[in-house]
Amino acid sequence: MGPVAGVTRIGDGVFRVDVDGRSEIVYVTGPPGDRWAFWNGRTYRWTGAHRETEAGSGSRRRHIAARMEITAPMPAKIVAIKVREGETVKSGDTLVVLEAMKMELPVQSPSDGRVRAISCREGDLVPGDAILVELE
């Protein structure tokens, strides 16, 4: 048995868990703050409850929850910016169109909100995780 009742480690990152008399196999990996698990074709991920990012070069930190930063999912070129600062957007609206791997990828708003700032320009090459648009 492992530290948690009903959980037996049966291999590197592999656990058998007793569930109402039957057993399930769960795979677990990742450091604290970014843990992954796999069970029966499904993947689960837990990142730190209060994820924070460094702001600029200073030590000032801010909570993402306060406002939403839309970031590039991968290194990409900005093909088009579809919104203006101050504009209200709905969930699913296209904010920015990227080009990566020779495909155009629309970046859509994950929720309703207002465009607080646009942090990229058309034609820019941006690294993965670069902030493109801030919503509030």
Next chain:
Amino acid sequence: MIRRLLIANRGEIALRIIRACREIGIETVAVYSDADRAAAHTLAADRAIGIGPAAASESYLSIPKLIDAARAAGADAVHPGYGFLSENAAFAEACALAGLVFVGPPPSALARMGDKIEARRVAADAGAPIVPGETPEDQSDAGVQRAIEHLGLPVLVKAAGGGGGKGMREVHDARDVVGLVQTARREALAAFGNGTLYIERIVPAARHVEVQVIADHHGGIAHLFERECSVQRRHQKVIEESPSPALTASDPALRARMTAAAVAAARAVGYRNAGTVEFLVDQDAGAFYFLEMNTRLQVEHGVTEAVTGIDLVRAQLLVASGERLPWAQEAVTARGHAIEARVYAEDPARGFVPQAGRLLLYREPRMPGVRIDSGVVEGGDVPVQYDPLIAKVIASAETRPLAIARLAAALRAFPILGVRTNVEFLIQILEHPRFQAGTVDTAFLDREAASFVRSEEAPDFVRRAALERPSAIGHQPSDISGWDPWQA
């Protein structure tokens, strides 16, 4: 016979080719970019040569670097795999000039089939039906718009320079024409260096069915039946199978007509080596239309290998060495059913954006009737620079329902952690009633994918396991107290 083969590719297909070479005693030379120094294909080959920076344009797409590497390694032949330079006539010519055997068709066939407008002409002349369409003489926005109006909406705008969904856009509304034409042209220019567009009518409820062909240098040519790849997301194949449910449900004469048309089109361009002729099938009308020819080994070739028992890469190497096809058409038979699922590093919950990162945990299932072609290992990276394909899982069984069940079972036992993948999405497709009924058309996934609900919430017992000490690679020697998945 080829003695030493340079593989101008990476990832799973490089490993697939190395495996075939091992079996028949050909030495292998891998090439690798700076991002692939420790990649599985780099380590697996008999020797490996660095060809420069991570950017494909400066490594895997650099003809001079590949030719230099082949010379330095004393290779006598080059296999291009798929993607990268596999359909590049200039590369095939450069190989020939350097005295290297190119494992593929002659440059002339690559060039003619590579120009998708010329390919339509070749196929039509060979007697294959083609999708009604137009090539605007005037390639300006207004010129393409006039051609679209003449053909009538809805239409598919396509790039003359190549396929794979790049530079391709469906147009349903007259108001979108100019914007979509501009997007298609930009993509086509970026992907193929050729912004020429043509227009095809959209075949309603079309099924994608393709025929595998292979030709030797002595006039021998054979087809290896068909594969159906109607499960596509934005014109990218996701699931492939053989035999085709569309053809199995149709008049048996349709399969015979399509395989004959494929062989005729290949013969008409003087085709050599392995290639695939793609068709759209309008099942209700019992009609089929030539789409394009892929002048290389396909990603999904393993499906054909599973039902025919033929090693296509070995056949490619024999044919390239000047030997005759190792079997006559009559000797080629298919048995049972095979289905392949492409496992990608991508996030279905966020518009399928490609993912990159370290594979903290990666365990391939081992089961009878399941083949996995992959190019990664646990602890290795999925680099951002290249195609995010992680693995191809191919299940074969006596019947289609059994093959589907076997593939789903394999995917349920295939943990990949550290990057998001489409594994759950693939299982959802396999379990969809329409897929199981074999009635899915090429628009199915784009229409239905949004309705696939993903279960974000982890069951309690998964959370309990997640509190345990994780796998060695994913574990960092820091205190996990203060981190609580119950709060996450």
